[in-house]
Amino acid sequence: MVVTDPLSGLTQTIDSLAPGGSESFDASYMATQEDFDTRGGGDDDIDNTAQADSDQTDAVTASYAVRILYDPELSVLKQANVESVDEVGDKILYTISVSNTGNITLTDVTLEDTLIEDTLSNDADQDGVIDGDDGDGLLEVGETWIWTGEYTVTQADYDAALATPGTYYIRNTATADSDQTDPVTSSAEVSLVEVAFEGLSPGYWKNHPGDWDGISTTTSFENFFFGSQQSGLKWMVKTPGKGKEKFVSQQDISMQQALELTGGAEAALARQAVAAVLNSRDEDVTYRFTEAQIKEWVTEALSGMPVDLENDGIIEFQAGSQAIEGVKNLLDYNNNLELI
Numbered sequence: 001m002v003v004t005d006p007l008s009g010l011t012q013t014i015d016s017l018a019p020g021g022s023e024s025f026d027a028s029y030m031a032t033q034e035d036f037d038t039r040g041g042g043d044d045d046i047d048n049t050a051q052a053d054s055d056q057t058d059a060v061t062a063s064y065a066v067r068i069l070y071d072p073e074l075s076v077l078k079q080a081n082v083e084s085v086d087e088v089g090d091k092i093l094y095t096i097s098v099s100n101t102g103n104i105t106l107t108d109v110t111l112e113d114t115l116i117e118d119t120l121s122n123d124a125d126q127d128g129v130i131d132g133d134d135g136d137g138l139l140e141v142g143e144t145w146i147w148t149g150e151y152t153v154t155q156a157d158y159d160a161a162l163a164t165p166g167t168y169y170i171r172n173t174a175t176a177d178s179d180q181t182d183p184v185t186s187s188a189e190v191s192l193v194e195v196a197f198e199g200l201s202p203g204y205w206k207n208h209p210g211d212w213d214g215i216s217t218t219t220s221f222e223n224f225f226f227g228s229q230q231s232g233l234k235w236m237v238k239t240p241g242k243g244k245e246k247f248v249s250q251q252d253i254s255m256q257q258a259l260e261l262t263g264g265a266e267a268a269l270a271r272q273a274v275a276a277v278l279n280s281r282d283e284d285v286t287y288r289f290t291e292a293q294i295k296e297w298v299t300e301a302l303s304g305m306p307v308d309l310e311n312d313g314i315i316e317f318q319a320g321s322q323a324i325e326g327v328k329n330l331l332d333y334n335n336n337l338e339l340i
Helices: 033-037 155-163 202-207 221-226 255-259 265-281 291-302 321-334
Strands: 002-005 010-013 045-053 060-067 074-080 091-100 110-112 144-152 168-177 184-192 235-239 246-250
Touching: 074 168, 074 184, 091 168, 091 184, 144 168, 155 168, 155 184, 202 255, 202 265, 221 255, 221 265, 221 291, 235 255, 235 265, 255 265, 265 291, 265 321, 291 321
Parallel strands: none
Antiparallel strands: 002 010, 002 045, 045 060, 074 091, 091 144, 110 168, 168 184, 235 246
């Protein structure tokens, strides 16, 4: 009499079996990854059939099915190398780990991350093999693949931070997917720390010409702001001498003379304009605006044009006195911020 169990590899011989007698045998089978990946051949169980045969009987069989727990699972974790940034141009390096945490081999694994899609890579050593993969292109059980990507903080991020009460975060989400799972996501956030801006007043710059960077006190105000296209304004400049102060009208003035102007709105704007430019050039002053922004706004306001601060098609200050007062007040505020 012979007993066989092909799945376990069991083969046992019984010399004789008396009426009413029985024999039992232990056999084992270790489930394979293929069993799980094929879902037991498609019916979600491992089927096993043993056969017994003798000289006196036909062969008989007995079967047993062990249910397979089909549990594909994909996880993704996104991490940044810094918790906060504070300047335009700062770089954030993201590391994204995609892992097979289930019991099924995963195929066609993909990762999407719109914020860093231009720099996203999963082949750091450029050997043609996904970082973390064993080379077969399958995300196997317990395996983790690694992507990296870099993001550069933009002016738009910075502007959004300035306009947002409280802490502003650069947030982005990575999405991983496979043929066997639903998409999964992981997000990372990096705070954009608002910089405490600084600014020194026209009075400071008037009295500290030795602190000027790259501009002389005798530099032409008109040439600096308007180039060959002079503003056409008449600047009332105090003349040296004893007794009652005298003023003369000039078409051009020096930067130092602009700081000494008195009188109307144009003169007040000229004072603030020179101070703003000097603030923007000083490496020890964290000024809010760039020199290019200052020149653009001042030139527009003094030329009788409307002022679009963000160049986004939205006019903040209408042409004329509103533009002059608006730009003057904006610069005045930022030229009188405490140094930290």
